[in-house]
Amino acid sequence: MSIEQKREPILKGRNLVKRYGKVVALDHCDFDLYPGEILAVIGDNGAGKSTLIKALSGAVIPDEGEVYLEGKQVHFHSPNDARHAGIETVYQTLAMSPALSITDNMFMGRELRKPGFRGKWLRQLDRAGMEKFARDKLNDLGLMTIQNINQAVETLSGGQRQGVAVARAAAFGSKVIILDEPTAALGVKESRRVLELILDVKSRGIPIILISHNMPHVFELADRVHVHRLGQRLCVIDPKNHSMSDAVAFMTGAKEPETEFEAA
Amino acid sequence: MPTDTDHYESSVRERRAETVAEFKSHKAGPLQRVQHALHVTPALVPLIVLLVSIIVFGLLLGSRFFSPFALTLILQQVQIVGIVAAAQSLVILTAGIDLSVGAIMVLSSVVMGQFTFRYGIPAPVAVACGLAVGTACGFVNGWLVSVMRLPPFIVTLGSWQIFLATNYLYSANETIRAQEIEAAAPILQLFGAKFQIGGAVFTVGVVFMIALIVVLGWTLRQTAWGRHVYAVGDDAEAAQLSGVNVKRTLISVYMLSGLICAFAGWALIGRIGSVSPTSGYDANIESITAVVIGGISLFGGRGSIMGSLFGALIVGVFSLGLRLLGADAQWTYFFIGVLIIAAVAVDQWIRKVSA
Structure with a gap:
């Protein structure tokens, strides 16, 4: 103490x-x-x-x-x-959100946008980047038996x-x-x-x-x-x-x- | 003495199979695979229904139905409902409902017409005012739903009456005739402008409807705002806890819905030529019908906006096809009713798998 x-x-x-x-x-x-x-x-x-x-x-x-x-x-x-x-x-x-994917849920409220015009002006999401991050994080914690990072959370x-x-x-x-x-x-x-x-x-x-x-x-x-x-x-x-x-x-x-x- | 956390779990710890976090896809039968496909792409059902109904009517009616002219006529007939259904889809995706869409549409078109002819404001400015009025109506709905936390059904049931009454009071029930508009302010009829490609006839309104659906579909899928719309509809509390600004998302959805309805009001002038406070009164029910047949869940968070376009087109195909067959117009309503119930049944079935 x-x-x-x-x-x-x-x-x-x-x-x-x-x-x-x-x-x-x-x-x-x-x-x-x-x-x-x-x-x-x-x-x-x-x-x-x-x-x-x-x-x-x-x-x-x-x-x-x-x-x-x-x-x-x-x-x-x-x-x-x-x-x-x-x-x-x-x-x-x-x-x-059960109907949304693992990636969507992980980044809900703090999404990543694409660099350049598409991200800044069209506000397009950087899906590939977010998926990679989500996959890496799940891998880190040994959860990679989850096959598809884009499957809906309700299927888990x-x-x-x-x-x-x-x-x-x-x-x-x-x-x-x-x-x-x-x-x-x-x-x-x-x-x-x-x-x-x-x-x-x-x-x-x-x-x-x-x-x-x-x-x-x-x-x-x-x-x-x-x-x-x-x-x-x-x-x-x-x-x-x-x-x-x-x-x-x-x-x-x-x-x-x-x-x-x-x-x- | 943590040792007496005893060993009832040790068997699990030492001898378990590492299959806990595994995605087990137990032999998916064909039915389950269909269910899964629908779960991933909910617009598939209405698309299939649409194609099948076009083929069936094509076989029954031959070239009277299966011609570029007749098929594009359907597009023209559904353009207003299609645009309003896009607005309705956004609201329904947030687990809300907007009964005031038709009223906002008519009120906006009346503002565009009356501002031009009563006050002599330049037509483009009057159009902008009409669009602003539609957005403001949407803001009122959105504020009541998100900040005052009133149920969307009640809010829009009330605002439907209020906007519609405002429309009659303001316009003094007066119609602005098509000839006057054509002579003085043709921009009001912009959405009615036609052009031909082969036998196919398109209007600006039809092109706008399709472009709108494509842009909204992209936005819902590819932007954070779009994902938030789905998250709010799926589980608003979870969305709030995950860091989504639920209030702002809801208000933006209702405002955008109001703006789209105002565009529908502009398109309505193009479609009927005149500005009439009594037109388009059933757009709310028609748009909800299109959205439901289009496979968007009334419980929110599920479905794609493409579906609502397909839903609107299915209604258009049935009404034109049955009319060409010489059937009583009531048969259209009959089949639409069947389709609505079938669509909701399919929605429930899709939800069941996923759990």
């Missing part, structure tokens, strides 16, 4: 508050993500995990509090702002779709990648593949925030586990020193964290 305190968090939230009418979804919540780590965020339903993540990724604007990226305060007004700052989010719904299996979504995030997320329940909708084999993918992305040095309900997956991947309860960070635990039942006990309030934990 002493090492962590010396390191500067790459993404930091302080005193974040978000109210929905009378419901306080975030109650002066803090958050720290350090470079190169996988930080899991766990919490019971309604604990405010999603709101926390949305506040960090620009999908929700917090009522109070500050978000810092690499030590500098940032104000995200939309997911696009966060994306431009280098924070990519893979939503649980994956946010893909759940695991493949998740793979494409993670590849999209890894391709463009230069600073932070947020994964929301990446294995929730997948079978055992597909989950396994996606977990390996996540570790692969981590090995490239990009820090990852992993939101998951699946304790075995959390304990297998995470370097630290942020336990969220009642709109606050209850504690951050090291999965090597705690059991899954401890984590679940903290999460549900059955057990209070001891003082030696990094309490919120």
Whole structure:
């Protein structure tokens, strides 16, 4: 922990508050993500995990509090702002257009145009360039069993779709990648593949925030586990020193964290 | 104690087959291959229906139907619907619907005519004003749909009445006669200008319709804007999260639709010669018919704009063919009705495969 305190968090939230009418979804919540780590965020339903993540990724604007990226305060007004700052989010719904191709989906909202007259004046897309990039990225992550980069996303299996979504995030997320329940909708084999993918992305040095309900997956991947309860960070635990039942006990309030934990 | 993450997954980890992310194409039967082809090129069905119907009527009617003159006559008869259907296609691709297309068209044509003859504005300027009015009508629709988040059906059901009433109130129900236009402002009838190639007769309106479809088809396929139109229609929320400016895309689509309808209004003057506030009142239903028969999904995000041209042509082929056969005009509506239902059934079938 002493090492962590010396390191500067790459993404930091302080005193974040978000109210929905009378419901306080975030109650002066803090958050720290350090470079190169996988930080899991766990919490019971309604604990405010999603709101926390949305506040960090620009999908929700917090009522109070500050978000810092690499030590500098940032104000995200939309997911696009966060994306431009280098924070990519893979939503649980994956946010893909099923009828469009893998390439189209990977470049949605940030398409490449052809150089010269055709790109500048006719605004023609550089399809060949985008296809090559998409193929390279999928290759990098060992997803090249996907044969045709132009096949519609709806023709892919759940695991493949998740793979494409993670590849999209890894391709463009230069600073932070947020994964929301990446294995929730997948079978055992597909989950396994996606977990390996996540570790692969981590090995490239990009820090990852992993939101998951699946304790075995959390304990297998995470370097630290942020336990969220009642709109606050209850504690951050090291999965090597705690059991899954401890984590679940903290999460549900059955057990209070001891003082030696990094309490919120 | 992460060790008690136990080993129920180890069998998967060690002994799995590496086939998870593989594209498994289990023996595609001929039917599935057809389904796949349709999924990739949705304009194929209407194209086949169009060709088959031309051949059938050609066999039944011989050279009365199967002549350059008759076939280009069909083009002339569908030019207005074809242009409006292009506008309708754009809106339907975004999972919307525009019931006000006919009203925008008539209102724009009335503005072009009245500005020229009531205020004595030079005809080209009046045309530009008409095009601007059409675009503005589209903007109102688009703003209500995207910013106010009202359902497109309701918005355009309302604006249809509003634009149409405005059209009657403003024009005082007055028709500008063809002779007057011909003498004073022939540019208003520009789209009606004819030229012949062999026995085939084309009008500027027909050429415009085809060029419009080609340009829109290219734009939808080759530009980011075009991809965004599909993405918004497919899943607006996903598009928003992926970084598409959904509001701007929607407003631009409705504005472009309004502009195209205004061009259709200009073409309408060329087609009927006069400026009449009572013309083209059923263009909305006809355009939706063409779009649906053309294989564009009413649920948005699927289909190609070529299809809407084919859809319009199918309607044209049926109405001319049946008329030449001496059949009651109601048979046209009968068969169009069958085609609409068949087209939607095919759309559902195509969607089923893909999942």
